[in-house]
Amino acid sequence: MKLQQLQALIALADGGGIRAAARMLGLSQAAVSKTLRELEQEQRLPLLQRHASGARLTEAGQALLIHARQVAMQLERAHGEMEAMRGQRDARLCIGVTPWLVPTLLPEVVLRFRQRLPEIRLELFEGLLAVALPRLRDGQMDFAIGPLFEPLAQEFHCQPLFSHGGRVFARNGHPALRAQSLSALLEQDWVVNYSPASYRHVLNQLFTRHGLAIAPERLICAQSMALLAGLVQAGMLSYGPEPLLLCPEFAGKVQALSLREDMEEIVIGVISLQGQAHGYAARGFIDCLRQTLRQRMRSPRPEDRALAHMLTLRF
Structure with a gap:
């Protein structure tokens, strides 16, 4: 060929x-x-x-x-x-980022990256997997930072960065906040984010592995943070990363439910095409993210401690 x-x-x-x-x-x-x-x-x-x-x-x-x-x-x-390293052309780096990183870690990472590699043209997507994966497949995106799960590893290279818990949450004052088990929530409407590849994984995380089943029409898929927040405020339940509770759209407006069922840890990492080597700009961005994570884990600031308490580094 x-x-x-x-x-x-x-x-x-x-x-x-x-x-x-x-x-x-x-x-x-x-x-x-x-x-x-x-x-x-x-x-x-x-x-x-x-x-x-x-x-x-x-x-x-x-x-x-x-x-x-x-x-x-x-x-x-x-x-x-090669042209960029010879000074003949500006290099471009396109990255998809899972939404809760945008208000919590991303600004500091981008500033650190700009100081290190100011010549790079950076393009960022709020990279929910349904948005990011097609762009990764056709080469428009260099890599994404998002949740890793088994079917994903069959097609993409997955490099873990950290993990955090998953939580079920509802708006303040919602009657479901008194529930103690997922089995009491099967008649509620839910709004979650998933891609075609992750649908069964999300179902398993929430219901199947606990011996439960929910009517498919009760599980509404939202492909943006704004949609997710709006529908939760409208009264739907949701399941997602624990750090989402620190984001402005949710902080002080929603609460996590105390359920007897344990939720598995969600691993966040770098997702790229199999066999695709990261260029110097991509390696630089990933290193800046790691540095920022290490710094936040040691930070005495209350907002940093709240995030650090939710994360476990995996590098």
Whole structure:
């Protein structure tokens, strides 16, 4: 499998046909057709469905396209990093961050990173996994910092940073605050965050491993912190990271329930594509995060102690 073959596959997918792909690559249509035929012969699979108005990818072609885009993006990153180190180009770093880190740790990490590597163009996403994982897959995002769970490790490289507890919580004054067991909460509406990959993991964390089941329609998925906070204030229960209770949207407005069931620790770490080496900017950001975590764990400030009490470092 050659790079020019993968580039031809990407160009055909983006252009919708051989003619457009040839124009994008600056090659003749015959050269592009030959390159793609050779790729099909090497893989012993039909990758294209050719028709009068153009060509489209088969299921095998779509599967290979995902890898082709990753290869092309990784090569572009390598060129960009070498140019940046020669001073010829600004390097870019794109990161997804789990939402509760934004008001608690992220500002200090970013300031530390800017002092160390001021030439890096930094792009940050509030990286709920449903938002971050597609960007990781297609190479738009360098890495994400978020919860790790077993199915994730089958596709991505996961590097633990710290862990914290998970808590069930409700708005102040909610009748459910008197509940002592999850079994008393199965008729309540819940709002949680999950991705397609983590849905069963969330169900297991909350209910299945305790021998309980909840009607699927009672579990509402919210893909932003604002949605989550708004629906909790509207009266829904939620389950999430304990540090969420320190964030402005929740602090003083919600309370954690005291339940007899134990919640498993949630591990937070760096999530990146398998086989993708971190560049110098990514390594620098991760190191700044580790330094900030160590400093907060030793800090005498009450707000830092409250967070440190919830976290266990894993590096």
